[in-house]
Amino acid sequence: MERKHFAVAGFTGLIVAIQLATRITGTEYFLTQLTMTAYYSLVIVGLCMLIGYAGQISLGHAGFFAIGGYVTAFLTTWDLKSNHGAFVSLLERSGALVSRQDVYGGNLLTVHPWLACVSAILLTVVVAYLVGGPVLKLKGHYLAMATLGIGIIVYRIVLGTEFLGASDGISEVPGFPLPGGLVVTGDSSLRISNYYLAWGVVILGMVLLLNLIHSRVGRALAALHGAEDAAEAMGIPTARYKLHTFVLSAVFASLAGVLLTHFNGGIGPSEAGVMKSVRYVAIVAIGGMANLWGALSMSLVLNYLSLRGYFGTYDDAVFGAILILIMLFAPDGLLRRHLFSDMKRLFSRDHAGEEAP
Amino acid sequence: MTLLSIRGVSKRFGGLQAVNDLSFDVAAGSIKALIGPNGAGKTTIFNLISGSLHPDRGEIVFGGAEIQAMSSCEVAVRGMVRTFQHIRLFPKMTVLENIMAGRHVHSRAGFIAGMLSLPFTWKEERRIRERSFGIMEMLGIVPHAETEAVSLAYGQQRVVEIGRALACEPKLLLLDEPAAGLNMRETNEMGRLISRIRDMGVTVLLVEHDMSLVMKISDEVVVVSYGEKIAEDRPLSIQKNREVIRVYLGDDEC
């Protein structure tokens, strides 16, 4: 077994231990926030891949999260009963629509969550490719500004669009049925299964990303992160690899948006807000940039504390402050690979020798 | 047989004509040296040949195809790789990883295969590793395999950079001042290494300021000054060329 397998097993153990702890202490209601934490963590690990490994910043990932969430929310709540167009009846005959009752007992005919999810992801992929192509030619601050722009555009669109609920967002989103009787829903009777489902998705995502890091592509990303011109000169198509990583991380964010929207039963415009994007970047930074496990553990702790309301009205300020402090004092991230050796060097008295050629 | 052919290539940076109507050929299997005073345009010529810059005018033909419009990535895939005057190793990567990254074009696992860790990728990784160790053995750097490449001594970093390029299995290797910053012993070793690389069947084009090294190993020498070719000949004749002597020595005398 390799080290990454141990880490995955260890983290899985932690997830089980947390659930058992809530059972023993009779605090199972914590599982709700822990489940939401899992979906936010999915955004974080995808973004960590982009920032830490491919070396590209994005201040717009809340936008991709919102694309996922809003597409699925809209499609699964949009009543097609009175729509008798040819396309709708074709969809209905092919089983892509479902009939269900709304909260008032009225009948609804809506797009099946699976189709909604697939549509959400596809739209995300298209947007990420279209936007990422030109934007990733930029570097540093310029890339940060441009991606910030993407996030703002998505935010203004969802806020300004009547059929997306404007400032109220979309509510009454149904559960997401999965094979084996599982349903992604906030229903408290399914709390435990949803907790494991959400963290299962995160662990699966982690395994995929860990595999990627230790593959030929991971090596190429590390190379282009370190010396782009040299990577290009060795035949690594740097622009394409950056774009693919951007799209991959956008898909992680979008899937998280889809699942959390079904879990919460709705989504509002604040999910697309710039402060959400800043929060994601701050957590990746404090997690150590090129450190998936660091980002994941920081996400677990900070998102949970935030969702439990520990930061009160300073919620956004806390994450902004984290970002500022990290940039000032540990621009490589806090939980980075050489943390301990760096600390030793910092505290040892003879680090003057470092400067010698 | 000609592997690389530069035909009437020019490049301008604002008001500076860095390369002017330059033409020369590189024969397959040879070592060719490109020399000239500081700022003559040698590195610019390398950038043009390797696709990091594109000429304003002229053609560059490599292995029978025009490449002047290609990116450096496409050029590398076609079998031309370079080293840099200012060493450009991949930081935070070991020597082994640096060299393995050089095998990129000879492997194919993409994003999906990598994420799913498909069985063919394991075999591929094993092959990449074996080939990389083969190269490190040839260069005598196996003991440093697990060392961070940029933490090595300067001379060894140069060797690693050449190893990374060789991992690409290039037809043509461009070396930009491979002996810069090396001591005499290291320079001699570098000369022997370059000859060995040529004997492996790799054509070499190098820029170098160390004249004894150039004269010892190269089959042909091109001299440029202010972006223009002033001589092209065998090393012995170049040493006697009055124009070359003037460019190299004359300027100091005024």
Ligand SMILES: Nc1ncnc2c1ncn2[C@@H]1O[C@H](COP(=O)(O)OP(=O)(O)OP(=O)(O)O)[C@@H](O)[C@H]1O
């Ligand atoms: N990207 C660039 N933009 C503008 N000017 C450039 C650029 N690259 C090189 N130059 C200029 O072109 C001229 C030739 O530079 P180049 O680096 O090719 O010289 P060189 O022969 O390699 O010199 P050296 O022996 O010092 O390495 C110099 O005057 C340099 O300042």
Ligand SMILES: [Mg+2]
């Ligand atoms: Mg130069």
